[in-house]
Amino acid sequence: MISSSQFEGNLYDFSQEPQRAPIGIFDSGVGGLTVLRQLYRQLPNESIIYFGDTARLPYGIRSQAEILQFVREILTWMQQQQVKMVIMACNTSSALALEIVREEFPMPILGLILPGARAAVQQGKRIGVIATPATAKSNAYKRAIIEINPDVQVWQVSCPEFVPLIEQNRIHDPYTVEVARSYLEPLVQQQIDTLVYGCTHYPHLAPVLRSLLSTSVKLIDPAVHVVATCAKELDLLGLKNTYPALPTRFIVSGCPRQFAESSAQWLGFTPMAEVVCLSNTVVSSN
Numbered sequence: 105m106i107s108s109s110q111f112e113g114n115l116y117d118f119s120q121e122p123q124r125a126p127i128g129i130f131d132s133g134v135g136g137l138t139v140l141r142q143l144y145r146q147l148p149n150e151s152i153i154y155f156g157d158t159a160r161l162p163y164g165i166r167s168q169a170e171i172l173q174f175v176r177e178i179l180t181w182m183q184q185q186q187v188k189m190v191i192m193a194c195n196t197s198s199a200l201a202l203e204i205v206r207e208e209f210p211m212p213i214l215g216l217i218l219p220g221a222r223a224a225v226q227q228g229k230r231i232g233v234i235a236t237p238a239t240a241k242s243n244a245y246k247r248a249i250i251e252i253n254p255d256v257q258v259w260q261v262s263c264p265e266f267v268p269l270i271e272q273n274r275i276h277d278p279y280t281v282e283v284a285r286s287y288l289e290p291l292v293q294q295q296i297d298t299l300v301y302g303c304t305h306y307p308h309l310a311p312v313l314r315s316l317l318s319t320s321v322k323l324i325d326p327a328v329h330v331v332a333t334c335a336k337e338l339d340l341l342g343l344k345n346t347y348p349a350l351p352t353r354f355i356v357s358g359c360p361r362q363f364a365e366s367s368a369q370w371l372g373f374t375p376m377a378e379v380v381c382l383s384n385t386v387v388s389s390n
């Protein structure tokens with residue numbers, strides 16, 4: 105196992121050329137790959153550090169205190185890696201921790217809720233949100249959507265089984281289709297016109313979900329929109345990289361082989377994943 109201190113002798117010092125510093129993104133597991141995919145599409149020159157907290161997933165059944173502790177540990181480590189910006193590629197962290205930790209760290213930190221809510225109200229008036237239990241319970245999407253447009257209606261469904269099924273690579277199991285059907289049923293009943301993926305893992309289920317919904321229902325992937333926001337922020341801050349990107353670093357807290365194997369189908373290549381033990385890092389005391 106590689107301890108975090110071994111990363112401190114970083115090969116690169118970005119202080120003279122901050123635009124060349126990487127963007128840090130994190131999730132509990134493979135969900136953040138849906139955000140990574142958008143970064144590759146929209147910002148191909150950016151170097152990226154991907155952190156998957158696979159030893160502690162799923163996040164969606166955790167308390168706010170646990171999520172806050174994990175997020176602070178990850179951000180402290182990201183700061184040590186000299187990232188120029190962080191995207192929380194995890195709705196649960198965005199819903200439960202973003203507003204609190206944003207003030208505690210020097211780098212800009214972006215979350216998924218606001219970009220996802222903005223995109224949803226541009227598309228529809230009867231909006232369904234599927235999310236982890238913690239995100240659904242937080243009401244973060246509902247609040248953000250209603251704040252932008254009080255005239256739309258929002259229904260949220262908590263989907264506790266999705267993340268374990270996706271992480272176990274059971275996307276095409278008949279059981280997964282039945283679970284998806286039962287989660288979508290109340291939203292179909294309400295005749296939603298728009299469905300928000302309120303968890304970054306869920307776009308991996310797109311073929312299953314699409315097959316269960318009328319073609320008129322628009323699917324909103326907040327990953328597309330948070331990366332568009334990231335591009336604007338980088339421009340505003342003069343931090344957009346114009347040099348070729350460095351290879352993406354993949355870091356996990358659990359088993360790197362397992363992460364590499366399940367990521368390959370979405371990345372199109374098998375990543376070399378490193379392990380970091382976050383409990384070795386100094387945790388922000390705020």
Ligand SMILES: N[C@H](CCC(=O)O)C(=O)O
Nearest residue numbers: 132135163164195196304
């Ligand atoms: N993919 C994350 C975390 C899911 C989980 O670990 O439960 C999210 O968007 O919420």
